[in-house]
Amino acid sequence: DTGVSQDPRHKITKRGQNVTFRCDPISEHNRLYWYRQTLGQGPEFLTYFQNEAQLEKSRLLSDRFSAERPKGSFSTLEIQRTEQGDSAMYLCASRRMTAKDTQYFGPGTRLTVL
């Protein structure tokens, strides 16, 4: 396994700009998850996909956030009209669909909104 990869690792943007992050899961992992982590907190669930279908979205995911996984492989997370409160580490994880299987995390994308 090559592991979960995320790009970019760091993003600095000005308030009001749009940003897009990419996640490449471990190959053959059907499920892909997005989490957000702020300072002093554990990761918080945002959304997840099974193949290309988005099956659950957290209420943390406002209408400025959109996630896609068009071909069931990589996924993108877009934030429109960024706000300073969006500054966080955005984490992607993947796992096989087998029940109870472990989620493996990527290195994360650190977003700073000025």
Place this chain on the structure above:
Amino acid sequence: DQQVKQNSPSLSVQEGRISILNCDYTNSMFDYFLWYKKYPAEGPTFLISISSIKDKNEDGRFTVFLNKSAKHLSLHIVPSQPGDSAVYFCAATGGGNKLTFGTGTQLKVEL
């Protein structure tokens, strides 16, 4: 509401001694529990997990204990090494979907 709680924000132990990290949960639907280790500016790294049908799982220096009646789990690291210094997160899931994390415990292993 915080469904997974790690009440100790930090823990300091001597090298070679045992580290015990604790975690409590409130949701009875949780049936699978995991521990992750995290270094600054990196993603969480999976350490060890336990299903609710077990009360103990061991992997090398790491052992996780689950007490379902008390809704409590703990991670034991023996012997502790300086490289174990990191933030440890407890996580739980029900039905194998999203993970709910605690707020983490910063472990420092001193020489």
